[in-house]
Amino acid sequence: MTDMDGDKAETGAHILMVDDDPALAEKTCAFLTEKGYRIDHAPDVPTARRMIAETDYDCFLVDMVMPGTSGKVLCREIAAKNDAGIIMVSSISDDAERIALLEIGADDYIIKPFIELELLARVRALCRRRKGGHTSQARLTRFGDWELTEGERHLKNADGRIITLTSSETQVLRYFLSNPGVQCSREDLLAIARVRQHGGAGDRAVDALIRRLRTKIEPDPGNPTHVQTVWGQGYVFHPG
Structure with missing residues (x-):
């Protein structure tokens, strides 16, 4: 696929950029608009909240550090209520901070100053995954007390x-x-989740992701029955 083909494939995706840097926002919005995206800009979290209440966005670019309410607070709010992709933007490159963002719901993380083509690649990946999920045929998958509808990101419990x-x-x-009952390595899970940019030699990214998933699906996250650790190897999933 050529670069032009890639642009056309995602034309129409709607993005909200939340950043208090007007120069960066203007430059980024112009670049993504040129690539075929619809993009709005909010200079702060209160403005972003009003825009989110009125518009269905496919992807969010959220600055982590802003005056007043931080981007981390907004990230948590979006992840709890919205199935759009979230890319956090920050000048902070600390690995622990990246892992923390994964735990509160971010899908990706890019460090300022970023290369525009790198940002474009990450936006494309998130928008394609969302588009593919919504166009796939819905079918229900059950495990334990949970039901997952394919094509959606919502789990429904028996209660x-x-x-x-x-x-x-x-x-x-x-x-x-x-792959129930199959040992899944951290390397495999990093590739599947597409969060390799968050990980280091210790594979902390995938461990953080699993920890977050357990808090959502396990009756007792500290003593998991569905996602069990194979020490030094990875994880095994038991539908239960």
């Missing part, structure tokens, strides 16, 4: 509770459901 997964959590859970 009526509904929770929303991030795109990375959904990718990993679908992989687990397709």
Whole structure:
């Protein structure tokens, strides 16, 4: 696929950029608009909240550090209520901070100053995954007390509770459901979740993702019955 073909494939995806740097926002919005995206800009979290209430976005670019309410707070809010992709943007390159963002629901992380083509590649990946999920034929997958509808990021419990997964959590859970009882390495899960940019030699990224997934699907996250650790190797999923 050529670069032009890639642009056409995602034309029409709607993005909200939340950043208090007007120069960066203007430059980024112009670049993504040129590539065929619809993009809005909010200079702060309160403005972003109003725009999110009125518009259905496919992807969010959220600056982590802003005056007033931080981007981390907004990230958590979006992940809890919205199935769009979330890319956090920050000048902070600390690995621990990246892992923390994964735990609150971010799908990706890019460090300022970023290369525009790198940002474009990450936006494309998230928008394609969302588009593919919504156009796939819906079918129900059950495990334990949970039901997962393919093509959606929502899990419904037998007691009526509904929770929303991030795109990375959904990718990993679908992989687990397709491979019950099979040992899955951290390397495999990193590739499936597409969060390699967050990981280091210790594979902390995938461990953080699994920890977050367990808090959502396990009756007792500290003593998991579905996602069990194979020490030094990876994880095994038991539908239960």
